[in-house]
Amino acid sequence: MLAANRHQLVRFFTGRTGSVAEAEDVVQEIWLHVGQPPKADGVTGEPGAGPIANPLAYLHRVGMNIVLDRVRANGRRQRRDAGYVDATTSTVGAEAIDDAPSAFDAVADKERMARLTTALTGPPEGAMRVFRRHRIDGASHAEIAAEFGISRSAVEKHIAVALRHLRKALDD
Amino acid sequence: MTDTRMATDAAATWHARLDSPDMDWEDFGRWLDADPSHRAAYDAIAVLDAEIGERAAAIAALLPANDDEVAVPASDAGVPDAGSASRGTRWRWAAIGTSGALAAGLALLLVAPSNDGAAQVYATGRSETRSVTLDDGSRMQIDRGSRVSVTGGGTPVIEIAQGAASFAVRHDPSRVLMVRAGGYEVRDVGTRFDVVSARGRVAITVAQGMVSVVPSGGAIGDATMLNAGQSLTITPDKQIAIRGRIDPARVADWTDGRLDYDGAPLTLVAADISRYADSPLVVDPSAADLRFSGVLTIGDGSRLVDQLRAVLPIRARRVAGVVHLDAAGPR
Structure with a gap:
């Protein structure tokens, strides 16, 4: 499955990451996440995760999360390198790790939480309500559509609108 | 705009x-x-x-x-x-x-990792197990006398330095939980499985779902896949890995305070007991062919050899800090 679509995935993730080398890494990691090619003893390579309606979409989706993790990790590293995060560091095994966040971080974190909460309860109310049902309560798009009597694509639009506003609110 | x-x-x-x-x-x-x-x-x-x-x-x-x-x-x-x-x-x-x-x-995919990098270390005493809920919602139970560290937040990486832990991993195809033990990496999606790392032996048993096992840093193509009801017992020093079958109901039996065997080689039983005993346990060649069926109660580990001696024709001798099990009398 993965081998057959490897080219397409590498192409997509080259666009997503901006680098062919990173895209290759990501596709390799997708492989890790979804299973292995069949082994000689007949154990199949399909993941034990139940039926997958559209394997190619699934592979993209798994890869998107891998990239997101990398982007977030890079962001944290850059903040750390820039000295924004002043944490005590200790060593466990061979890895230096950030331990307890400093008091400075705690204050910054509290402010950020307050801004997030304000934005999430602010306008546009309808979109934010849908977004909260999804992201805070964990309801699926389909559940929200049924609950509010709107179409799935309307749910998507509400969520997109909410994301735009949140991005703007947190940016200022 | x-x-x-x-x-x-x-x-x-x-x-x-x-x-x-x-x-x-x-x-x-x-x-x-x-x-x-x-x-x-x-x-x-x-x-x-x-x-x-x-x-x-x-x-x-x-x-x-x-x-x-x-x-x-x-x-x-x-x-x-x-x-x-x-x-x-x-x-x-x-x-x-x-x-x-x-x-x-x-829908679960975007639940992202939290507090990456901070390692949480768990150490259990000899008659204490510990249950931990990981940041991704998976549950980990740690056996007696074990030392386990957790990093990675929503994409947990668990390092078993010593002992055993069993895992019930929340079903989430995008987040792979990784367990490192004795130079091997076990990866998993939505599964119940058990990893033991003790005295030069790594044993992985799967109750549900599927996991992949690779030597740390090894090529992906070298992965061994384990399905429910399968076990892999690795002796890293000797580069030997043996695949076996196990009743899924018996996986991580230690969580109930017992060790449950059905025709298990004495060497395997001894390896398990070693995790709980003060001293290394060695099966001498004279007893190596014995098999054991039954249930041992772990307790604080000190009575395990006695329980085994009660049902098997073996003797226990302590030589230079090592307990040897050998055949008792002519068989």
């Missing part, structure tokens, strides 16, 4: 539709390729969304409680689609009937 603003709007539209049955990944790819600023705009949206998902519990606690009863105005959704996001749906989900199940699974 500025270009940045437009890129952000389009990014939000794409992000909201990732799990849609109509999601067109090729079109999304073209949009990303069209301008480097698109990638940056998308990153910002995805990171923010992940952050909110990660902090969902804390945010929920801050939100006003009385939060229903107001209908969503449908007009709110009447925002024009951003750029190409509304175009082309040449490419559709193959099996509509099961896409709901997939969507439900994917």
Whole structure:
């Protein structure tokens, strides 16, 4: 499955990451996440995760999360390198790790939480309500559509609108 | 509207539709390729969304409680689609009937890792097990006399320095839980399994689902897959790995305070007992062919050899700090 679509995935993730080398890494990691090619003893390579309606979409989706993790990790590293995060560091095994966040971080974190909460309860109310049902309560798009009597694509639009506003609110 | 603003709007539209049955990944790819600023705009949206998902519990606690009863105005959704996001749906989900199940699974995907990097170390005493819920919702039970560290937040990495831990991993196809033990890596998605690392032996048994096992740093192609009811016993020093079968009901039997065997070689039983005993336990060749069926009660570990001696024709001798099991008398 993965081998057959490897080219397409590498192409997509080259666009997503901006680098062919990173895209290759990501596709390799997708492989890790979804299973292995069949082994000689007949154990199949399909993941034990139940039926997958559209394997190619699934592979993209798994890869998107891998990239997101990398982007977030890079962001944290850059903040750390820039000295924004002043944490005590200790060593466990061979890895230096950030331990307890400093008091400075705690204050910054509290402010950020307050801004997030304000934005999430602010306008546009309808979109934010849908977004909260999804992201805070964990309801699926389909559940929200049924609950509010709107179409799935309307749910998507509400969520997109909410994301735009949140991005703007947190940016200022 | 500025270009940045437009890129952000389009990014939000794409992000909201990732799990849609109509999601067109090729079109999304073209949009990303069209301008480097698109990638940056998308990153910002995805990171923010992940952050909110990660902090969902804390945010929920801050939100006003009385939060229903107001209908969503449908007009709110009447925002024009951003750029190409509304175009082309040449490419559709193959099996509509099961896409709901997939969507439900994917709903968990964006729950992002938290406090990456901070290692939590758990050490258990000789008659104490410990149950831990990991940041991704998976549960880990740690056996007696074990030392286990956890890093990685929502994508947990567990290092078993000594002892054993069993795992019930929350079903989430995008987050692989990794367990490192004795120079091997065990990866898993939505499974119950057990990993033992003690006295030069790594043993992995799977109760449910499937895991992959590779030597740390080894090639992916070298992975050994284990299904439910299978076990892999590795002796890293000798580079030997033996695949076996196990009754899934017996996986991680130690969580109930017992060790449950059905015709197990005495060497295997001794390896398990070694985890709980003060001294290394060695099976001499004279007793190596014995097999044991039955249940041993772990307790504080000190009575395990006695329980074994009560039912098997063996003797225990202590030589230079090592307990040797050998055949008792002529057989």
